[in-house]
Amino acid sequence: NAGVTQTPKFRILKIGQSMTLQCTQDMNHNYMYWYRQDPGMGLKLIYYSVGAGITDKGEVPNGYNVSRSTTEDFPLRLELAAPSQTSVYFCASSYAGQAGYGYTFGSGTRLTVV
């Protein structure tokens, strides 16, 4: 059982470049999330989705875009990368937004923008 799979694990981008962080889950969870974690900080929500075709902004959405065409996939798009987007990105999923049961997180993508 793979759970939540994120690719790539590491990436270095130059300022102004674009990239897509991939996230796939095989648990048939309807809710999916993207968080970022800056050094010494907690996780901050970028975007989330409650089902295929439905996405919404979180606390720090600027500079990012998402789409949700299938239940399994929730890619995060960075357009015009900036040094402020240097962070570790985590994708997570849950069933029906039931926070009490916890979210399942991927292992993260460490992104450096230079």
Next chain:
Amino acid sequence: DQQVKQNSPSLSVQEGRISILNCDYTNSMFDYFLWYKKYPAEGPTFLISISSIKDKNEDGRFTVFLNKSAKHLSLHIVPSQPGDSAVYFCAASLYGGSQGNLIFGKGTKLSVKP
């Protein structure tokens, strides 16, 4: 404005003793509180949660206590083991997490010494 605060960046305890990790919050509308454990280069792993209508939840060596009047919760690990060494995040949800509202503290790094 931090709604979930973990004021101790680190904690060191001896193997076999009790570890107590603390968390304070400001929003009285939070309905679930969760603890996550994170090892380096891995995603956070859900540990235990508690509903705001309860004051204690126990799962094996892990117990979470909630004091709503003080807006404070704590995680007790008894007995502590070296494998418990990790960063522990406190998180809180609004509306059961149905709108992606899982808010994280900055984390406390626990070191359990043999």
